Every structure is written in C-alpha cells, then in structure tokens.
Amino acid sequence: MADDESGEGARGGGAGGGRGDANEGRGATDAGRGRAGADAGKGRGGADAAKGGAGRLSPWARFKHTPFFPATVIVLLISAGAGLFAGSYTFAFANPTPRNIPTAIVTADHDSTMRNQFLTGMEKALNASLKLHPYPSYAKARWSLEEQRVFAILRARDRGVELDVASAAGATVAQVLRQAGGKVGRASGVPVTVRDLKPLQPGDPRGLAVFYISLAATIIGFLGAIQLSVNAAALNPAERIGFNVAYAVLGAFSIAAIVDWGLKALRLPFAESWAILALTMFTSGLVFSMFNVLFGRWALLPTWGVMVILGNPSSGGAVSWPLLPSLLGTIGRWLPPGASVNAQHTAIYFPHHQHPFPFLVLGSWCVVSAVVFWTWRHRHPGGRPPRATPTRC
Numbered sequence: 308m309a310d311d312e313s314g315e316g317a318r319g320g321g322a323g324g325g326r327g328d329a330n331e332g333r334g335a336t337d338a339g340r341g342r343a344g345a346d347a348g349k350g351r352g353g354a355d356a357a358k359g360g361a362g363r364l365s366p367w368a369r370f371k372h373t374p375f376f377p378a379t380v381i382v383l384l385i386s387a388g389a390g391l392f393a394g395s396y397t398f399a400f401a402n403p404t405p406r407n408i409p410t411a412i413v414t415a416d417h418d419s420t421m422r423n424q425f426l427t428g429m430e431k432a433l434n435a436s437l438k439l440h441p442y443p444s445y446a447k448a449r450w451s452l453e454e455q456r457v458f459a460i461l462r463a464r465d466r467g468v469e470l471d472v473a474s475a476a477g478a479t480v481a482q483v484l485r486q487a488g489g490k491v492g493r494a495s496g497v498p499v500t501v502r503d504l505k506p507l508q509p510g511d512p513r514g515l516a517v518f519y520i521s522l523a524a525t526i527i528g529f530l531g532a533i534q535l536s537v538n539a540a541a542l543n544p545a546e547r548i549g550f551n552v553a554y555a556v557l558g559a560f561s562i563a564a565i566v567d568w569g570l571k572a573l574r575l576p577f578a579e580s581w582a583i584l585a586l587t588m589f590t591s592g593l594v595f596s597m598f599n600v601l602f603g604r605w606a607l608l609p610t611w612g613v614m615v616i617l618g619n620p621s622s623g624g625a626v627s628w629p630l631l632p633s634l635l636g637t638i639g640r641w642l643p644p645g646a647s648v649n650a651q652h653t654a655i656y657f658p659h660h661q662h663p664f665p666f667l668v669l670g671s672w673c674v675v676s677a678v679v680f681w682t683w684r685h686r687h688p689g690g691r692p693p694r695a696t697p698t699r700c
Contacts, residue, residue, distance in 0.1 A: 324423055395620050399631055400620065403479050403631070405480075410457055410458065411442050412440065412448075413444065413448055413462035415443055422468050426439075428494060433483070438631075459481075466498065469499075474514060475652065477623070477630075478627070479660070488501050500561075505656055518564060518624025518625050519643060520562050522624070525614050525619065526614070527591075527611050528591025529591045530616060532596050542598060551592040554588070562584050563577060576654050583647060593673055593677055621636070622642070624650055630651070640668070643668070646664075646668035
C-alpha cells in the first residue's frame, strides 16, 4: 500500500511539475510576443518618422535625389555647348577681316612714287591693316617670306608695282591681297603684277586639307582616350599612356596614308607629317587624361572647350591668323591645334624653314598633361586592384 501511495504521489508530483513547466512556457511565449510587438511598434514608428522627414524636404532637395537632376544638367550643358560651338566657328570664319597683315617692302627701289601711291590705296582698301617691314633687298624680303614672317612682298618694278603673295602661308590672306591689289591698281592707275610664290597643291586648291588632317588628329586623339577610359577601365595609368601612344602612332599613319597615298590630295613629307600627327593625337589624348583625373566624368567639357571650341577656330588652318579676331589670332598658336597646323604647313610648303616653336608648344602640353595625370593618378577612374602577396607557412 505504501508503495502504491508513493507511486501515485510521484505521478502527481510529475504532473504538477509538467503543468508548471507548461505555464512557464506560455509565459515566456507571451513575453516574446510582447517584445516583438514592441519592436514592431518601434519599426513602424521609425518608418513613420522617415516618411515625415522626407515629407519635410523641399521640392528642390527631393528633385536633386532623382535621376532627372543629372539628366537636366546634361540637357543644359549640351544646349550651351551647341551655342558656343556654333558661335565660335561663326565668329572666326563667317566674315574674315584683315586686321594685321605683315608685308615686306623693298626700300632699294629707285622709283618709289608708284609704290607709295599703291600702298596708300591698299591701306585705305584694307582699313590700314598692312604692317610694313622694310628690307634693303628683294632677296632678304624673300627669305622673310620663306620664314613666314611676312605674307607678301611689295616692290616697284617696270613703271608699276609687283605684289608677291604666298597662298601656302595663308590662302585667305593671299586671296584678300590679290583682290584688293587688283582693285587698287585699277582705281589708282598703277600697273600691278601679282605673283603667287608659294601656290597650293592642285589636290588642295583652297588650302583646307592641312586643317582637316589636324582636326582629325585632335578629335580622334581625345576620343581614343575617352574610349580607353570607358571600355578599358581596368588599365593602370602607365598602361593607359602606353595604349595612348599606340593608337596615336597607328592613327596618324592612317590619316597620312589616306590623304596622301589614297586620295592624293596632298603630297606629304610622309615621315615628318606622320610624326606631327602622332604627336598631335598623343597630346590630345593626354589633355583629356589630365582633365579626367581633375574633373572625373565631366572631363570632356574642358577638353572640348580647349581643343574644339577654342583651339580649332583659332588654329589658322581654315582662316589665317591675320584675318582672325585679334584674341583668337594671338592665342591660337599657343594651343595644340594651332601648333599642329603651323608645323604641318611648314613641313609641306616650307620644308627648309621649319620652326621649333610649334613642337615646343605640343611638347609643353604633353609634359604638363602627363605630369598632372601621373601626380593625381590615384584619382584615375580605373585600374586593377593590386595582387595579394602570398604568405609563407
């Protein structure tokens, strides 16, 4: 009996303990539900607070965080760029006006009366834009023309005057001088003989081919750098410069070969013209690379401004410097497009009178751009992460 009673007690105690554990479990569950509800309430409260904060932002602040903001900025920049592009070329090319034409005058002439009479008429016709440089002999004046220090030579000859021009030095300047000389001679009764000492090649009668090949080298130069930045972003800075050299050399060869061998528009001193075009393309690519580390994704804007909007109209390729607005005529030769045109003109038409100045300009832009790019190469948008160095066990 005692054993039965003790067993029943044990069973009763076990049941009581089980009911106690169940009650504790239900209590823990209820507590967990309470904490979860509190957390959910806090979450809803945080979301409501966030919504309230967003609602308190101004319309402009909300607009800046939408994809429409950068799209609007691009629309405005492209619109302004289109106007500047058209305006710069129209300003430079639409109405070329004589402003300062260096002209050699031979002072050893015995009969200077007709020459002076003709000069007076020319200055009136050209609005006093002739800048006279006296030379004691025709040979020295001709040397100055070969050096492209003057654009024309004026001397008395056979009871009249002789006006020598050089279309290769500036086709538009030679055209202006020929037209004005004929009109002034007829009006003043002075016989005038006009000679072109440096005519343009038959395949380029307007003298624009040099401008076109320099323009191609300039634009393709920085477009190549853009493509390397976008489609070969894994290149390290040194590798990017190496590929810049590669496409500059091959692209310049392609330009020179097509214009000379293919179209036969210009008979080029091939090696020299190839080198000038390659240097131009390399410089243009480095200029974009420089702006790329300085301005990031907006690098095309200053590159386009320097090279295309400002550099090409002032290069002297389409309109010679004496006919450009004074500011463009002054700064054009200090920019890469102007230096390229200057070097090409001299290489093609004045091969024995090449000047170091355009090469110094191109070289200076190269060096400055390369130094800036290499100094801030850590901002170069690309490259590969360094390889992990294996550790020895």
